[in-house]
Amino acid sequence: MKNAFFPGCSLKTPARGFEETAISCARVLDLELIEIPRWNCCGTVYSLTTDDLMHHLAPIRNLIRAQKMAASGAVDDQRLVTLCSMCYNTLKRSSFLVKENPDKLKVINDFMDEEESYSAKVEVVHFLQLMREIGFRQLESKVKKPLRNLRVSPYYGCMLLRPRELAIDDPEDPKVLEDLLAALGAHVVDNPLKVRCCGSYLTANRKQTVADLAHDILTHAVSEGADALAVSCPLCAFNLDARQAEVKNLHPSFEFVPIFYFTQLMALAFGLNPEQFGFDTHTVDPRKLLKEKGLLDGE
Amino acid sequence: MRLRISPGASRFTDRVAELSGENLRACYQCGECSSGCPLASEMDLLPSTIIRLVQLGQEEVLDSKTIWVCSSCLTCAVRCPQQIDVAKVMEALRQLNLRKNIDRIRIEEIPLDERRRLPQIAMISSFRKQTA
Numbered sequence: 001m002k003n004a005f006f007p008g009c010s011l012k013t014p015a016r017g018f019e020e021t022a023i024s025c026a027r028v029l030d031l032e033l034i035e036i037p038r039w040n041c042c043g044t045v046y047s048l049t050t051d052d053l054m055h056h057l058a059p060i061r062n063l064i065r066a067q068k069m070a071a072s073g074a075v076d077d078q079r080l081v082t083l084c085s086m087c088y089n090t091l092k093r094s095s096f097l098v099k100e101n102p103d104k105l106k107v108i109n110d111f112m113d114e115e116e117s118y119s120a121k122v123e124v125v126h127f128l129q130l131m132r133e134i135g136f137r138q139l140e141s142k143v144k145k146p147l148r149n150l151r152v153s154p155y156y157g158c159m160l161l162r163p164r165e166l167a168i169d170d171p172e173d174p175k176v177l178e179d180l181l182a183a184l185g186a187h188v189v190d191n192p193l194k195v196r197c198c199g200s201y202l203t204a205n206r207k208q209t210v211a212d213l214a215h216d217i218l219t220h221a222v223s224e225g226a227d228a229l230a231v232s233c234p235l236c237a238f239n240l241d242a243r244q245a246e247v248k249n250l251h252p253s254f255e256f257v258p259i260f261y262f263t264q265l266m267a268l269a270f271g272l273n274p275e276q277f278g279f280d281t282h283t284v285d286p287r288k289l290l291k292e293k294g295l296l297d298g299e
Numbered sequence: 300m301r302l303r304i305s306p307g308a309s310r311f312t313d314r315v316a317e318l319s320g321e322n323l324r325a326c327y328q329c330g331e332c333s334s335g336c337p338l339a340s341e342m343d344l345l346p347s348t349i350i351r352l353v354q355l356g357q358e359e360v361l362d363s364k365t366i367w368v369c370s371s372c373l374t375c376a377v378r379c380p381q382q383i384d385v386a387k388v389m390e391a392l393r394q395l396n397l398r399k400n401i402d403r404i405r406i407e408e409i410p411l412d413e414r415r416r417l418p419q420i421a422m423i424s425s426f427r428k429q430t431a
Contacts, residue, residue, distance in 0.1 A: 010420045044424040045371065048390035050320040055427075086420060162373035163384070171377045197337045197372030204417055204425035205404050209341055209368070235420045242416065 002075045003130070004066040005033035008042055008087040010234035015084070017278020018234065021267035022083050022127055028142050028270050029134055034075055036065040042090040045201070053107055059094035060108055063122045064115050070122070079123045081130060083263070085233035089159035092124040092166045126160060126168050127263070128176050128232065136183040144271035146185025149293050152265065153189040153226035154178055155217065157236040158197050171195070177230060177262060184269040189226040193217045198239040210239050211246035218247065218257055227289055228258040230265055237261065242283040258286035268295060308356020315353050318391035325381040326350045332375035332385045341368045346375055346385050353388065366392045367403055367429065393428065403429040 011019035026033050039062050047055035066080040082088040098105035099120045109117040131139060154177035161171040169176045172195065178188045196217055199210030218240060221229050231237050241259040248254050264277050274296060279287050290296035305311070316323050326347070333345035342365040344352070352360045360366070366389050375385040396403070404425055406414070414422075 008420075009423075010418060014418045041423065043427065044420055045427050048371065048384075048387045049318045049394050051318065052394075084420075086424070158372040158374070162377050164377050195374075197370055197374065199338075200370040200372065201421055201424035201428055202338075202368070202370050203421050204409060204413075205429070206341075206368070207413075209338070213337060234418060235424070238418050238421060 001030060002032045002034055003077070003079055003081045004036050004069045004075045005081045006036055006039055006042070006062055006066070006087060006091065008039075008082070008084045010084055014281050015234040015237065015261065015278075017264055017276065017281060018083060018237075018261040020276040020278065021261065021272070022263040024272050024276060025263055025266040025270055026127075026130075028272075029138065031130065031134075033081055034069070036062065036069055036080070039065060042087045044086050044090060046090045046093040053104060053111075056094045056097060056104075056108060057112060059091045060098065060118050061112065061115065062091060063095055063124075064118050066122045067118060068116065078121050079125050081125055081127055083127050083232070085126075085157060085159035086235060088124065088126045088168075089166065093163075095120070095122060095124050096165065126232075128160070128180065129168050131180055132176055136179050139180065139266075140183040140185075143184055143269045145269055145295065147181075147265060147269050147293075147295060148185050149187070150265075150290075150295065151187045151189050151225050151227045152181050152260070153191040153221035153224065153229050154181060154194055154262075155191065155198075155221070155229045155231050155236065155240065156195050157231065157233050158195070158200070160232060161195055177232075180262060181230060181265065184265055186265065186269075189221065189224050191217070191221040191224055191226065191229075193220045198236045200235060200239070203235070203239050203243065207243065207246055208250070211243050211250055214240050214243050215247045215251055215254065218244070219254070222255070222257055226257070227293075228260055228286060230260050230262045232262055244284055256284045258282065258284050258289050260286060305356040305358065311356045311358050312353055314395070315388060315391050318394060319384070319387040321383050321387050322381075323350060323354055323383070323388065326354065326383055327381065329380060331378050331380060335374050335378050337372065337374065338368050338370060346389075349392070350383070350385065350388060353392075361392055361396055363392075365389075366396075371428070397429075397431040400431045402431055
């Protein structure tokens with residue numbers, strides 16, 4: 001199966017381990033993720049005002065790339081796969097907006113006269129939805145190194161679950177990450193704050209606020225017994241991982257806890273080459289924990 | 300805060316309703332949005348208070364800290380029993396400020412070490428939300 005894939009900016013820079021492990025794990029599952037050509041920024045946040053069409057141009061341009069790829073036969077369907085939660089949200093909401101509002105789609109198509117028209121048929125999907133479609137039994141059958149003894153707490157954040165119409169799972173009580181982690185052999189630890197906001201973009205000018213939110217989310221997970229958290233959003237990853245330095249300043253007794261992208265844990269369980277995991281980009285290095293648990297070789 | 304219906308109230312209320320696309324008059328002040336808001340403790344006015352003041356046409360809400368503390372996490376939006384997307388109302392209020400060409404975040408105000416450290420996803424989203 002070949003699918004069009006939208007990486008987005010973070011997956012080429014601080015979150016490169018997220019992209020590389022996802023592509024490798026997909027291959028193990030006979031899925032080929034093909035990066036769409038000439039992609040541009042998704043805009044990161046969906047524009048919420050009714051009269052603002054300008055900010056939907058960037059996402060729609062990306063959907064046109066996916067549409068072209070499907071038409072050329074380079075991929076097997078009209079879906080566009082995303083990994084970053086913010087890209088998923090922005091692209092998906094824009095795709096809904098123009099599907100439901102042909103008048104807005106016409107304005108956008110007329111404005112972008114250098115592009116072919118968007119026909120509103122591309123379906124934006126998240127990688128986790130593909131995993132659920134393939135089936136967690138199938139995932140389990142590819143596991144070479146079960147993540148036994150690793151106690152992982154899933155963290156969904158906002159953009160995979162809200163608004164309701166694009167939620168990849170129940171917005172209040174999601175299960176897909178739990179099911180995935182269980183298939184990898186991990187011990188799943190529930191966190192009552194798994195759908196609580198990490199503070200998102202407030203991290204740029206209200207970092208204390210974000211540190212407070214991160215502290216709550218992390219300490220709830222740890223008090224439930226978690227060794228680490230699993231995320232799907234590079235901004236959540238920054239706020240929960242890099243901002244632990246600020247959390248430690250506010251709460252000196254706080255102990256650092258590693259943050260993984262869920263695909264890094266998949267790659268680990270599938271026995272893939274740790275070179276591509278990108279652990280060197282993490283603030284809290286997860287390698288010490290993995291060695292303690294016998295999941296990573298080395299001293 | 301003393302409550303009063305401002306002169307020209309419906310004009311402001313209608314403008315916010317138009318920009319947000321939300322039916323503000325459906326709110327009956329149950330407080331679900333405020334009780335579930337992860338950032339309520341940082342706000343000067345609770346989300347449900349903002350809605351009430353907009354219903355009454357009180358333009359002072361444009362000066363509240365609340366609208367800049369809202370992170371658009373949409374928790375209120377999925378929980379409102381009247382299907383009001385409060386995050387869209389917050390965005391409309393932010394936009395009414397920003398469209399006067401007043402930015403709420405300036406690159407010079409972010410320390411250099413933070414600028415080096417912040418990933419582009421944080422920079423782009425915060426500037427998209429807080430600049431004109």
